[in-house]
Amino acid sequence: MAPFRCQKCGKSFVTLEKFTIHNYSHSRERPFKCSKAECGKAFVSKYKLMRHMATHSPQKIHQCTHCEKTFNRKDHLKNHLQTHDPNKISYACDDCGKKYHTMLGYKRHLALHSASNGDLT
Template structure:
């Protein structure tokens, strides 16, 4: 472990320890996403992203909080959650002083002050502050429900709806 990074990207100059990591990195520039989810057909640049994504459909949550027992699909979600217990909120909003546990939550909160809705539905014109919210909304027009419950015939337009629904089945057991 010398820290040597002999594999260099010709496009951006970033260096890597392993050739395989450089190969995956090249996909950032090429846009190639060869790993496709068989459930919803979303594509990913490496297999680990596909595996992590797959947990949305299966509701698998292998990482649990030692403090409260809540379970998560990946370690980054667990780390974010852990901040609830530690009280760590080191991302303050200069406009109102409210503080957040991570930058994406702060960024999302700022839209409350600006009211910006840059993403508009081409079918009905409804505006959204996030692209992901627009994409979920568009599924309602197409009647796409790729998130399927394994315990009953219900399906949902977004993963949060499935996760909320699955609590019904966990209470039944």
């Protein structure tokens, strides 16, 4: 059994670091702030902040092999590569017909429709 158990939701964690990061989800605290004045983003861990900082870099070393697009983060390139996959799944919005290639993008879009209709749950 994991030694760190959350009193609020019951989840257990093996390390104090992961337990601490999890606790931020309850408090909504984001102690690791981006140093770029124009950005204003903050994160629950130093790792997520460092990953974010790459988005401010002018160097885009990850290049798509199918087109000319370049990215400063490898995971952004990986997401982009899905747009070139001939077997990709497409999620279409029943309300407006807009199509998405990731479930995350599709769910974010549906949330916008819900919010504009007054449903904020």
